Amino acid sequence: MKVAISCDHAAFRLKEAIRAHLEERGIPYHDFGIYAAGEKRDYPYASLYACQAVQSGDCDFAIVMCGTGVGVSMAANKMAGIRAACCSDYFSAKYTRAHNDANVLCMGERVVGEGLAIELADVFLSTPFEGGRHARRVGQIADLERGELAPETK
Numbered sequence: 001m002k003v004a005i006s007c008d009h010a011a012f013r014l015k016e017a018i019r020a021h022l023e024e025r026g027i028p029y030h031d032f033g034i035y036a037a038g039e040k041r042d043y044p045y046a047s048l049y050a051c052q053a054v055q056s057g058d059c060d061f062a063i064v065m066c067g068t069g070v071g072v073s074m075a076a077n078k079m080a081g082i083r084a085a086c087c088s089d090y091f092s093a094k095y096t097r098a099h100n101d102a103n104v105l106c107m108g109e110r111v112v113g114e115g116l117a118i119e120l121a122d123v124f125l126s127t128p129f130e131g132g133r134h135a136r137r138v139g140q141i142a143d144l145e146r147g148e149l150a151p152e153t154k
């Protein structure tokens with residue numbers, strides 16, 4: 001498993017905490033920056049670089065961070081094949097993997113503390129997709145993305 005991480009200027013400290021945690025756990029990662037406090041980056045670019053690594057298959061998951069986590073998730077979800085979830089609670093971080101097969105976790109430095117963010121990252125990265133009926137619904141998201149989601153038949 002390899003994880004892409006990225007952030008805007010509002011989440012540099014949180015990205016560094018996640019990076020240090022991945023390092024400590026020996027989880028391979030690619031850090032798409034930013035690389036210093038004070039460096040500026042608009043949040044859509046944080047999503048772009050990390051999610052491109054997921055799209056290409058270079059990384060299995062991405063963790064993308066901004067002030068709220070909302071901006072990076074909105075941007076990420078514009079990208080083909082990306083299922084990004086903005087999470088600030090454990091249950092959502094677990095079940096967005098189990099039920100939505102999310103491939104991008106978004107978090108906000110101004111929303112979650114470092115300890116919680118690490119818990120969220122751990123449960124996100126370790127929870128498998130359940131498949132089954134959930135696979136049909138994830139397929140419907142892909143259909144929606146292509147503008148091909150058929151009307152309900154019932």
Ligand code: RB5
Pocket residue numbers: 008010011043066067068069070071072
């Ligand atoms: C940057 O100030 C802030 O707007 C951004 O990090 C994010 O919270 C947007 O959703």
